[in-house]
Amino acid sequence: MTxxxxxxxxxxxxxxxxxxWSRAQDQLATETASADVPYFLNTVRPDGRPHSAGIGAVWFEDALYFVSGPGTRKSRNIAANPACTVSVRLTGLDLVxxxxxxxxxxxxxxxxxxxxxxxxxxxxxxxxxxxTAPFTAPSGGPPPWYVYRLVLRGAHAVASREPYGATRWTFG
Structure with a gap:
């Protein structure tokens, strides 16, 4: 967590x-886990090609968490290379x-x-x-589902509402 x-x-x-950064954090805390706020996980396949998939994500205790079945492409990609990005369009803020x-x-x-x-x-x-749960997203694979935390290294955002701006943050 950072x-x-x-x-x-x-x-x-x-x-x-x-x-x-507090603007992004505040919005992540209030706008996660909603069908109206799509999150996309971007991973790298073993052959180097990119892979993107929608995920159900929550910002919790100052970190982003998501789930994925162990046999899914995204989980297999993470097992081979954990580097990834998560993109989301929050209210007035596009964030990666x-x-x-x-x-x-x-x-x-x-x-x-x-x-x-x-x-x-x-x-x-x-x-x-x-x-486990009675249901999940169609792309989640069968239960049980692994839970992942994104160890945040950096982020960038573009604001489409006031206050406007574009910023990159690097985390220690």
Whole structure:
């Protein structure tokens, strides 16, 4: 988990100030786990070709979490190369998060995350070191589903609502 930036770079070419990371964090905290807020996980196949897939993600305890069946292309890609990005269009803010996907196996963390997903409408339950539920997205694969945390290394955003701006953040 990280919520402190080590470097902020203003990318705006129109004179707007750099966007604060807190804006992105606040919106991630309030706009995750909604059918109206699509998240896309971007991974790399073993042959180097990109792969993108929609995911159900939640921002929880200052980190982004998502689930995926162990046999899915995205999980197989992560197993071979955990580097990935997650893209999301929040209200007035297009955001790309960069880092590595790390599988979550701590049962206490899984329990808190399952509760968060249930609050959002998905009846997730902990099953060993994964989740199970009566249903998931069609691309999720069969249960159980692995839970991943994005270890955040960087992010960039473009604001389409005031205050406008474009910013890149690097995390330590």
């Amino acid at each position: 919520n402190s930036t080590t470097h902020t770079r203003n990318l705006d070419q129109y004179g707007h100030a750099a966007l604060p 998060l960069e880092g590595e996907a790390e599988r979550v196996v701590d049962t206490a963390v899984l329990g808190r995350l399952a509760a968060r997903y249930r609050e959002a409408g998905w009846p997730a339950e902990v099953a060993g070191e994964a989740f």
